[in-house]
Amino acid sequence: MSSLQGKTLLVTGASSGIGRALCELLVARNANVLGVTRNPSALSEDVSPIVADLTKREEISSIFHGLGKIDGLVNCAGVAYLSRIIDGNPTDWEEMWRVNVMALSQCCQLSLKHFPANGGRIVNVCSMSGHRVPPSGGFYAPTKFAVRAVTDALRSELKSIDSPIQVGSVSPGFVDTPMLEQYFRGREESLTKTKAAMKMLDPFDVAWTILCILEAPPHVEIGDILVRGSGQHM
Template sequence: MSYWHEKVCVVSGGSAGLGLAIGRALAEQGARIVLTARRQELLDAAAAELSRAGGAVSAIAGDMAWQEDVDRVAAEVAQKFGQVDMLCNCAGRSTRGLALDATPEDFQQLLDANFMTTVRATRAFAPLLLASRGHLVNVGSLASKLAPRFTGAYPASKFAVAAYTQQLRLELAEQGLHVMLVCPGPIKRDDNGSRYAAEGANIPAAAHAPGAGAHIKAIDPDWMAARVLKACQRREPELVVPSRVKWLCALSQLWPGWGDRLLRRSTSG
C-alpha cells in the first residue's frame, strides 16, 4: 500500500502547473486530495481530471491572499475530514523586469501572492498538521536561493518563503511536523516563452524565457511532483532541482563576487 493512501493532502494553487502535477501524483497513490485555487472553472477542470484518474478529490475555490478565504477553506477541510496530513503551498506567480523598475506596489503584490499566501495557509492549517505530525511543503524557487537579473520583485518574495520555512523547520521539528522547502528550476508550461511578453520592455528578449534566461532545461512537472513526494517520505528539509545549483548557492554565500560572476555567465542577457 502506498505511503499516501487515504492521507488528506491540501494543495493550494492546485489548478495548474506544479500544483496540479502534485495533485496528480497524489491521486495515483490513493490520497484524498483537496485542491484549492482562485478560479472556479480551472479548479473544476483540474478536479475532473484527477477524478477520472481515480483520485478522491475535493475542489474548494479560494484566494489564499485573503484571510477570509483561507479561514473558510480550512474550516471546510476540518469539518469534512477532521485531519490534514500534508499541506503543499504552491500558490503564487512570477514576473520579469528590472529591480529599479519594480515599484513598492509591485513588491507588495508579489509578497502578497508568493509569501503571504504561504503564511496565511500555514497558520490556518497548522493545528491539523501538528496533530497528524504530517508534512508542510512550501514551494519556493531557485530564486529563493539566488537573485538573478531581470526578475523584478520575484526573488525578494521567494527569499521570504525560504526564511519562513527555515524558521518553521527549527521551531516545529520537536513537535514532529516535517517542514520542507522545494526550490525547483523553471517548470515546463504550455505558455513558456510567451507568458511575460507584456512585461519588462527594458530587459533582453532572452530574459522572457523560462528561468529568466537561465541555462537550465525546463523541468517536467510530473517528474518534479514525484520528486517532491519522495522527498516528503524521507522527511528531507529541502529539495533543490537541479541539484547542481546547490554549489552555486553555496559559492554565492561564501564568495559573493565569484557567485555573481557565475550567475551572470549562467543566464542570458
C-alpha cells in the same frame, strides 16, 4: 504501496503547473486530495475543490473553516512577474508578496491544528530564486528568499514546541508551466531564447521531488531539494 494511500493532502495552486501535476500523482497513489484554486473547473479528476483567492486573508481563513484532519499541506500557489526594483510596478510586488509569502505563511499557520497527533508534512515550493538573485529578476527573488526563511523559521518553531510536524521545501529552476508567460510578460523574445537555450524541467519532475519529501520514511526530514534542468547554468 505508497505511504500516501488514504492520506489527506491539501494542495494550493492545484489548478496548473506543478500543483496540478502533483495532484495527479497523489490521486494515482489513492490519496484524498483537496485542491485550492480560484478556477475549480481547471482541477484534475478526483481532486476536491476549495475555492479561495490567496490575496485575500479572509478567503485563506475560509479554506480551514470546517476542514477535518490533513496529513500534508503543499504550498504550490505562486505568482511571478519580472518586475524590477528600479522601475517595476509596486502593484505587481504586492500581489507576489501576498500570494508567495503571506498566503503561504498563513496556510502554514492555519494548517497546524488540522494535523493528527503523530504529525505530518508541510512542503513549500520555493525556487532557485530563493537561493541566488537573478540579475534582472526584480522582486520575485525577494519573495522566494522569504519563503526559504519562513520554512526554516517554522521548522525551528515546531521543534521548539516538540511538534512532530515536518517542514521542507523544493527549489526548482525553470519549469515549463504557464508561469513562464507571466514572468516574461512583454518580453516574449526572452522566453523564446530561454526555452531554446535549455531543456527545462517538466512540472511532473518537480511534483516527483515533492513526493520524495512526502513519502520519505518518518525519521527522514528533508529540508530542501534544489532541482534544475541539466542545461540550466545557475
